[in-house]
Amino acid sequence: xxxxxxxxxxxxxxxxxxxxxxxxxxxxxxxxxxxxxxxxxxxxxxxxxxxxxxxxxxxxxxxxxxxxxxxxxxxxxxxxxxxxxxxxxxxxxxxxxxxxxxxxxxxxxxxxxxxxxxxxxxxxxxxxxxxxxxxxxxxxxxxxxxxxxxxxxxxxxxxxxxxxxxxxxxxxxxxxxxxxxxxxxx
Numbered sequence: 001x002x003x004x005x006x007x008x009x010x011x012x013x014x015x016x017x018x019x020x021x022x023x024x025x026x027x028x029x030x031x032x033x034x035x036x037x038x039x040x041x042x043x044x045x046x047x048x049x050x051x052x053x054x055x056x057x058x059x060x061x062x063x064x065x066x067x068x069x070x071x072x073x074x075x076x077x078x079x080x081x082x083x084x085x086x087x088x089x090x091x092x093x094x095x096x097x098x099x100x101x102x103x104x105x106x107x108x109x110x111x112x113x114x115x116x117x118x119x120x121x122x123x124x125x126x127x128x129x130x131x132x133x134x135x136x137x138x139x140x141x142x143x144x145x146x147x148x149x150x151x152x153x154x155x156x157x158x159x160x161x162x163x164x165x166x167x168x169x170x171x172x173x174x175x176x177x178x179x180x181x182x183x184x185x186x
Contacts, residue, residue, distance in 0.1 A: 015080075015178065020071075035155060048124060051121055051124060052124075055120075061111050068108060096157065103157060114147045165180075
């Protein structure tokens with residue numbers, strides 16, 4: 001943390017650009033919503049109510065794929081890069097971000113694979129054909145387990161990410177959390 005000489009108040013770190021902030025919070029919100037829907041799908045009665053809940057999970061998962069692709073494109077082309085010191089804390093933060101990206105890409109690929117292996121109906125409007133009906137059950141269980149494990153791992157790592165951000169804000173008071181907060185929330 002750096003301090004200005006005149007007032008001894010913390011100097012606020014530079015902020016990320018608005019697009020990066022928006023894509024970050026859209027990703028976080030969608031991950032939480034899609035995970036929540038997955039947890040309650042089986043509470044819906046069989047038939048159209050459950051198909052609709054599962055369809056919502058699938059459609060929002062596809063929206064998340066688009067947002068993650070947009071986020072990666074933005075990050076590597078236009079997004080603001082904040083230069084920071086190469087401290088052990090910063091190296092750990094970069095590793096944590098990398099793990100989150102890998103888990104997110106993994107869970108999305110596994111989710112798309114799961115739907116392809118399983119076959120499904122989207123809101124009763126159209127069907128996703130089943131990849132291999134003969135071996136579908138074993139393949140579906142394997143791919144489904146991978147998808148579920150990665151989804152749960154994202155929540156654990158994202159939870160640690162949030163705890164660290166709150167630690168920066170309330171304990172270290174270094175302005176790190178403010179870099180990713182929308183303008184209306186600062």
